[in-house]
Amino acid sequence: xxxxxxxxxxxxxxxxxxxxxxxxxxxxxxxxxxxxxxxxxxxxxxxxxxxxxxxxxxxxxxxxxxxxxxxxxxxxxxxxxxxxxxxxxxxxxxxxxxxxxxxxxxxxxxxxxxxxxxxxxxxxxxxxxxxxxxxxxxxxx
Numbered sequence: 001x002x003x004x005x006x007x008x009x010x011x012x013x014x015x016x017x018x019x020x021x022x023x024x025x026x027x028x029x030x031x032x033x034x035x036x037x038x039x040x041x042x043x044x045x046x047x048x049x050x051x052x053x054x055x056x057x058x059x060x061x062x063x064x065x066x067x068x069x070x071x072x073x074x075x076x077x078x079x080x081x082x083x084x085x086x087x088x089x090x091x092x093x094x095x096x097x098x099x100x101x102x103x104x105x106x107x108x109x110x111x112x113x114x115x116x117x118x119x120x121x122x123x124x125x126x127x128x129x130x131x132x133x134x135x136x137x138x139x140x141x
Contacts, residue, residue, distance in 0.1 A: 031066035046085035
């Protein structure tokens with residue numbers, strides 16, 4: 001086999017597998033994403049997995065949001081599988097939400113100074129949250 005053909009086959013396979021994986025992730029989504037780049041403050045109220053962050057307010061931005069989650073960019077890494085109770089303040093419209101979520105992934109950006117973090121929001125049986133208000137705000141955009 002020609003060397004170029006091997007490279008083509010590998011790159012085609014990688015692209016094909018990547019798109020299949022993306023399709024699988026999209027199929028698992030409960031709600032469509034909305035591209036929204038907006039400054040935010042994230043105040044960590046509770047996280048047993050990240051005790052050094054308790055009470056801290058992290059500044060960052062949203063990348064996209066949905067009724068069931070958000071992708072944010074911060075200058076602080078947060079452990080995968082962490083449970084977070086947070087106050088999310090969207091600065092442009094000064095909306096504030098008390099939410100609970102699970103960190104599904106955390107990726108270091110090329111600069112090495114910032115991280116993109118995927119959070120899936122969820123209800124709590126023992127605490128009242130603003131999940132209903134969040135869902136109302138982002139389900140029909």
